[in-house]
Amino acid sequence: MADAEISPAQSPSNRLEEILDASDRIEELSDSENDYEDMGSVTQEEQANIDYLESVRIPIIDELKTETSEVQDDTLEVVLPFLEGNPNDYPLNIFGIPQLQREKHIAFLKQALGDYPSGFALLDASRPWLVYWSLQGLSALYYDISQYRERVIHTFSLAQHPTGGYGGGFGQLPHLAATYAAILSLAMAGEIEAYESINRKNMWHYLGQMKQPDGGFTMAAGGEEDIRGAFCALVVMSLLHIPLELPPDAPARQHGLTSFTDGLGEWISKCQSFDGGMSAAPGNEAHGAYAFCGLGCLAIIGPPKETLNKYLNIDTLIHWLAARQCSPEGGYNGRTNKLVDGCYSHWVGGCWSIVEAATTSDMWNRSALTRYILSGCQFKRGGLIDKPGKRADAYHTCYNLAGLSATQHTYTYEATMQIDLGGSALDAPYYWKLDGVHEEGKVWDETDHIAEVHPIFVVPFKAAHACRKYFEEKEGF
Amino acid sequence: MPIFYHDDPEWSDIEPLPQDDGGLHPLAAIAYADEYSEAMGYLRAVMAKNEFSQRVLGLTEHIISMNPAHYTVWLYRSRTLSELKASLHDEIAWLNPTALKHLKNYQIWHHRQTIIDGINSPKGEHEFIATMLEQDSKNYHVWSYRQWLVKRFGLFDDKEEMRWTEDMIHADVRNNSAWNHRWFLVVGGRDGKTLPENVVKREMDYAKSAIRKAPQNQSPWNYLKGIVREAKLPVSTLKDFALEFADMRRPDDIYSSHALDLLADIYAEEENGKEEAKKALELLASKYDPIRAHYWNFRKGLLDQSGVAA
Numbered sequence: 001m002a003d004a005e006i007s008p009a010q011s012p013s014n015r016l017e018e019i020l021d022a023s024d025r026i027e028e029l030s031d032s033e034n035d036y037e038d039m040g041s042v043t044q045e046e047q048a049n050i051d052y053l054e055s056v057r058i059p060i061i062d063e064l065k066t067e068t069s070e071v072q073d074d075t076l077e078v079v080l081p082f083l084e085g086n087p088n089d090y091p092l093n094i095f096g097i098p099q100l101q102r103e104k105h106i107a108f109l110k111q112a113l114g115d116y117p118s119g120f121a122l123l124d125a126s127r128p129w130l131v132y133w134s135l136q137g138l139s140a141l142y143y144d145i146s147q148y149r150e151r152v153i154h155t156f157s158l159a160q161h162p163t164g165g166y167g168g169g170f171g172q173l174p175h176l177a178a179t180y181a182a183i184l185s186l187a188m189a190g191e192i193e194a195y196e197s198i199n200r201k202n203m204w205h206y207l208g209q210m211k212q213p214d215g216g217f218t219m220a221a222g223g224e225e226d227i228r229g230a231f232c233a234l235v236v237m238s239l240l241h242i243p244l245e246l247p248p249d250a251p252a253r254q255h256g257l258t259s260f261t262d263g264l265g266e267w268i269s270k271c272q273s274f275d276g277g278m279s280a281a282p283g284n285e286a287h288g289a290y291a292f293c294g295l296g297c298l299a300i301i302g303p304p305k306e307t308l309n310k311y312l313n314i315d316t317l318i319h320w321l322a323a324r325q326c327s328p329e330g331g332y333n334g335r336t337n338k339l340v341d342g343c344y345s346h347w348v349g350g351c352w353s354i355v356e357a358a359t360t361s362d363m364w365n366r367s368a369l370t371r372y373i374l375s376g377c378q379f380k381r382g383g384l385i386d387k388p389g390k391r392a393d394a395y396h397t398c399y400n401l402a403g404l405s406a407t408q409h410t411y412t413y414e415a416t417m418q419i420d421l422g423g424s425a426l427d428a429p430y431y432w433k434l435d436g437v438h439e440e441g442k443v444w445d446e447t448d449h450i451a452e453v454h455p456i457f458v459v460p461f462k463a464a465h466a467c468r469k470y471f472e473e474k475e476g477f
Numbered sequence: 478m479p480i481f482y483h484d485d486p487e488w489s490d491i492e493p494l495p496q497d498d499g500g501l502h503p504l505a506a507i508a509y510a511d512e513y514s515e516a517m518g519y520l521r522a523v524m525a526k527n528e529f530s531q532r533v534l535g536l537t538e539h540i541i542s543m544n545p546a547h548y549t550v551w552l553y554r555s556r557t558l559s560e561l562k563a564s565l566h567d568e569i570a571w572l573n574p575t576a577l578k579h580l581k582n583y584q585i586w587h588h589r590q591t592i593i594d595g596i597n598s599p600k601g602e603h604e605f606i607a608t609m610l611e612q613d614s615k616n617y618h619v620w621s622y623r624q625w626l627v628k629r630f631g632l633f634d635d636k637e638e639m640r641w642t643e644d645m646i647h648a649d650v651r652n653n654s655a656w657n658h659r660w661f662l663v664v665g666g667r668d669g670k671t672l673p674e675n676v677v678k679r680e681m682d683y684a685k686s687a688i689r690k691a692p693q694n695q696s697p698w699n700y701l702k703g704i705v706r707e708a709k710l711p712v713s714t715l716k717d718f719a720l721e722f723a724d725m726r727r728p729d730d731i732y733s734s735h736a737l738d739l740l741a742d743i744y745a746e747e748e749n750g751k752e753e754a755k756k757a758l759e760l761l762a763s764k765y766d767p768i769r770a771h772y773w774n775f776r777k778g779l780l781d782q783s784g785v786a787a
Contacts, residue, residue, distance in 0.1 A: 056768040058734060062691035067614065068651035118510040121544045130505040148504065155503040170496050171521040172549040222552050224587040274660050274703035283628070283665045284621045285657040322772035323695060330768070336653040336695050338615065363775045365768055 045096030049084050049375075056368055057328040068337050075339050075387065079329055079376055082388045088380045093445045097374050100404075100448040101382065105397060106143050108382035109134045112394040113148065125168035128181035131155060133398035135188045139460050140401040140450050145188060152189035153197050156182045164199060164206030174206055175220045180232035187239055187467040188459050195470050201477035204242050207233050207260065208250030215263025216281075226280040227271050230264060231293035234300040235457060238426040239464060241471035261301055268294050269311040275336065276316025288324055288334035288347040291317075295354045296456050302428050303415055308358040318355060318363065324348045330368030331376065331387075332403075341386045342377040342396050345369055345403020346458070352406065353455040357413035357432075366407040367441040373404045374448065402458055405450040410435040421469045429456040430468060479512040480539055482519050487532060493518030494525060513543050524553060529560035538571070545575065551584040555591050565596045573605060580609070586618040590625055599630045603641070614645070620654045624661050633666025650687050656696045664707055677708045685718055692722045692733035702739065716743050725756055734765040741776065751780050 090098035112134040135145050158170045165174030166182035186194045210217045217229030244259050270282035277286020278294040298307040324332045332344035352364050377384045377400050383392025384400035412435045422430045434452045457464045482488040495518045523533050537554035576585045609619045632638045645655035684701035722736035741757040744750035762773035
């Protein structure tokens with residue numbers, strides 16, 4: 001599990017994996033190690049993989065051993081057999097890479113939407129996340145989620161707080177992470193009944209309570225202020241077409257602020273660290289998940305080319321993002337000198353379309369990431385994972401798939417594009433369009449194809465557009 | 478032993494508010510254990526009537542022991558402590574073992590911050606943080622909390638704080654969290670004021686000696702470049718140092734891809750340096766950091782475009 005995923009809770013699979021991992025890892029390694037290379041029985045596909053890994057390896061290795069280099073070496077030892085060979089015996093695509101196990105992942109995510117035994121009480125505050133991750137993962141796999149519509153609406157009508165926003169469930173206090181997951185889930189479920197289940201006027205007041213005098217947002221009343229808050233709030237505001245003006249009862253008004261965006265770009269700017277990355281709050285260490293939140297937020301405030309250039313040092317940002325791709329693993333890590341983790345396939349991989357909209361295209365290695373996801377992150381019983389040896393959860397499944405989608409598609413931001421919505425506050429995210437499939441260096445075929453994902457909202461395009469359109473056309477709250 | 482409230486006389490005045498799931502079966506529903514379910518029913522009931530009492534502290538402690546990721550319970554506990562003007566030192570004593578059990582939990586750290594803010598002293602916190610970092614030397618919450626402590630109690634120039642940070646870097650020169658903390662102490666506390674010359678020199682020397690220990694370690698390179706940028710020095714200041722690890726006349730003898738990367742920036746700013754800059758970027762793309770070939774090529778493209786360094 002990534003250490004700073006935007007969920008408020010630690011996944012219980014994290015605890016379970018500690019118990020279950022050891023035996024599993026041994027089992028998996030015994031399939032793969034020592035068997036084929038020494039026996040001279042390397043298949044053609046395996047040899048091609050080994051050659052590829054060699055071609056992306058940094059040839060310089062420092063002799064000094066520290067804790068960091070030791071866990072990195074241990075990790076590589078576990079990961080490499082999966083990138084070289086095919087220990088899970090998956091069918092291979094035409095590029096000799098394990099095919100996407102679509103049906104297994106669908107089954108896993110459907111199960112994630114189902115019932116949990118009592119030992120999962122730890123997830124009680126994160127149920128909106130489970131719903132969002134599963135619905136988005138299923139959509140990415142081209143699975144029709146309309147059968148869940150009524151239950152999505154029902155689930156979130158229970159979690160909606162009487163004073164606005166959503167909590168983790170019935171009787172829980174409102175929280176911006178839960179609110180974010182709830183609104184994205186309702187947008188995916190779609191149609192009037194889902195939209196009308198949201199109390200937008202109360203939402204406006206609730207968001208007003210989260211706005212801070214320094215321009216940022218807290219996650220909850222009396223809770224922490226960080227860049228997740230800013231991103232989650234802006235996503236909700238844009239999708240629900242919430243007025244930019246702070247409600248009269250917003251405490252930030254007493255400090256002279258009048259708009260939700262007052263001081264926001266400046267606050268995000270302070271989250272850019274000395275190495276170019278972005279952190280949870282000013283002064284903290286740069287981190288991939290927070291980078292996506294920061295870029296996503298700026299891409300809602302205005303066209304990325306304008307806002308990224310205005311508030312960030314783009315040269316150092318790109319340098320830092322590029323450095324997150326691990327060699328030779330191909331997947332991303334979240335911080336300098338940390339380990340590869342499948343969830344950053346999205347948190348970092350997803351930053352590229354936003355950055356490329358502000359600069360130029362094709363700055364990252366899509367093939368290497370595709371290989372890491374398909375070869376290293378598919379759990380044999382379904383679902384996707386952090387890295388070989390870990391267990392699947394809805395979080396890693398959703399964000400590996402979103403990352404895989406990012407490797408397969410290119411999106412462009414077209415300020416002049418004719419759209420049937422927009423022209424009002426926070427409309428920048430509706431000028432994105434799918435350019436097409438990315439062909440260069442492609443190592444996936446039709447069986448591995450993932451649906452396009454909106455680069456800012458991380459839901460299907462049509463879900464985001466239909467939601468915004470509904471609220472633009474609606475009069476009053 | 479499970480704890481129940483329904484036959485506890487202390488709670489006889491409370492009618493619990495059970496979870497109401499209404500008609501349809503909700504998604505991702507949890508089959509709560511009776512103990513958890515009942516305790517949550519009592520919590521909803523006391524929250525509904527805004528009760529802040531000693532028994533509420535007991536109830537929140539009970540729920541936290543079953544689900545430490547429950548932000549609602551933490552927030553309500555925090556509010557209760559403040560309304561009751563309860564002993565914050567007792568709270569910290571209770572919190573310590575709880576935090577050690579749940580290393581990656583967001584709520585515990587924010588709660589701790591609220592309590593220490595109320596206590597108005599960082600005493601004992603450094604020892605506690607040390608214990609936490611022994612478990613996970615890069616724990617994001619712990620480092621962020623440490624930064625809050627520094628800011629809240631004005632420890633930017635505290636010698637002990639700097640010495641501790643150096644120890645952390647010394648223990649693992651690749652610990653980027655520790656490098657970030659050093660930056661926070663040296664630059665973060667200055668609010669944009671210019672760094673004094675002697676500090677610039679000290680920091681550059683410090684980063685350079687770390688690089689010499691392991692030239693392929695990116696953390697001190699980022700730090701070094703950051704200091705030069707912060708001090709508004711020309712990047713060429715670092716030319717001789719970069720050449721120690723990557724001399725383009727000996728392209729088979731490169732000791733750090735980061736030195737090549739830096740040299741590309743340095744050459745790009747030199748008059749007639751473009752060709753050398755290109756060579757450095759090509760070496761990175763083809764041999765020394767090929768996974769990022771697209772990025773190095775993008776940088777090459779920038780050279781052609783403008784004549785200004787990337």
